[in-house]
Amino acid sequence: MSDPNASLMPAETPVQLIDEHGALTTPSDGVSEVPPIDKMVTAYGALVLGRRINDQFNALVRQGRIAVYPSSHGQEACQIAAAQVLGENDWLFPTYRDSVALLSRGVPAMDALVSFRGDWHCGYDPKKYHVAPQATPLATQLLHAVGFAQAAQYRGEDTVVLALIGDGATSEGDFHEALNFAAVFKAPVVFLVQNNEFAISVPLSRQTAAPSLAHKAVGYGMPGQRVDGNDVAALLSVLGQAVDRARAGEGPTLVEAHTYRMQAHTNADDDTRYREREEVQAWIAKDPVSRVKAYLTAQNALSDEQDAQFTEKAEEVAASLREATSVEMDLDPQELFAHVYANRPQTLQAQWELLEDELARTEDEA
């Protein structure tokens, strides 16, 4: 007899379509397929750009031009795939480590920088780009994603919501509540866990005793799938199927992408205290960018000119990031009072006046 839960179970090994050398492999789920070559070329261009963005942000931190940057170096395939599987009206709910995903969704570099520069907590209009504010608390955004999807469902719209989360945050209570609500209400949500092995310093083994994070889906009654998080072809295929499922009204899916955080948690972290260099080195061979280049080259699908164009485009975006940090934004301290409520209440008026007076005196002294 067939086990009714069998269809919910993840594959025994993560789904992989292109190995670290760029060669095709047989997918463990038996159904995933490498996307058409033009899509793979587009994905490669986005990967080149994503890597460049990560490197540029890191350089800006080292130069002291931005305060902090949680890098997704090594996780670019997840970032790109999350952005590319969504349609224009779909929504992305990212975390602080997902800047590359939101830039891939069209958020301008200048606006994405606002929070890392320390100018405001969020620098873009979520409704304009269909990207929720980058969540700093862990797993809370998953519930927002579910509610957002429920609202679309209520109005009969076919919006799909993709929510990002890391491996550490799967231990939070809101992860459980979000998956449970999504499954109960059959909400059109795709949960993508980027399992990069570390929550700052704490390894995955301290987060869970489950066979995999994807297995947790079964307990909620939704399908779980595991995928090679450094294989953009596998990610596009597996996430694409999950998005289709959600759009067809079949409910949520949990996808666990196996990847690795190649750099420290942020510039304020020292990862030599908790992991061996050999371990990090071993992941360089599994790089998500180089394997796609090898694959496309072997397929004769990537010319030197095309490759150079991608690099050139990435340099342009990097230059725009450098430019954005060289201009000091004009900050109005009185804006502190402007958005707390839809209309500024009388209680904030006295504090507004106090600051107004201080600002006037500061100007007089200057």
Added chain:
Amino acid sequence: MSADTQEKVETTVATMTMAAALNRALADSLIEDPNVLIFGEDVGALGGVFRITDGLTERFGEKRCFDTPLAESGIIGTAIGMAMNGLRPVVEMQFDAFAYPAFEQVTSHVAKLGNRTKGAVRMPMVIRIPFGGGIGGVEHHCDSSEAYYTHTPGLTVVTPSSPQEAYSLLRAAIASPDPVVFMEPKKLYWSKGEVDTSIVADLSQAKVVREGTDLTLVSYGPSISIALEAAEREAAEGRSVQVVDVRTLTPFDDAIAMAAVKSTGRAVVVAEAPGFASVASEIQARISEQCFEYLEAPVRRVTGFDVPFPSPKLEHWYLPDADRIIDAIDTLHWEE
């Protein structure tokens, strides 16, 4: 469009309980705005443990009023997503202390998303919380938790003191562009009063509920009834006591409350919550700052003790009552 959207809100004047007034406010809001949704634990077929949502699922359908899994962070977290996507969720927390699992969602997101996005994403939602004691409830069912919310900028915290206020304030809360924590004094759920559904409340205004010239009691929600009782008994002794119902705890309406205190020169703040770092202490501080030159005596507070809410047989020793208010009034430097 569903059939219920063709229904029209009818204006009535009738005597009803606070529970019925709240139910009516929810029903009228559902009729008026198709974006209003009601959900929580046991709010569907049961009609809520206090029956505040009684009959709403039956009348408006499972789509508009429904039960959720038993998880408060999940309820408020999903409400946030719905508010981001154009809806006006009205959610029920079953009891005051059962809202604590949702604290992070309330303080980190409900209160802050509008500010975080410079107003691009507003949070029009109402979190209904039955609060306070006086019903012989067991532990975790009687907390006065308002100060946890009033301390968080971005939230509007409202509490009604009568069936009329319950109807009018809840309608205003649901219509507000800002998130409202709507705290319902559960000991008043079965109190009766006249409700005129044409009366619209202004969330930015406190209200003088009894005129008086000798001193001002500043209070709210469950404590208004004991403040009025104390005022009545003082009247028999020849003292004219004014009572101010704060209604919206935050943003606080200084204008009406402070003008009232200035007019009498004496004030006692009455609230059921523990007094330390409380709404009562905030009101006391504001009076000291804004009315000092008008005061004939120190501002006093009558509050719950700074202890965990007691078990049912001891709660009457804890809860402020008219006697305790009168004792405080007697200390206000009256001329012999």
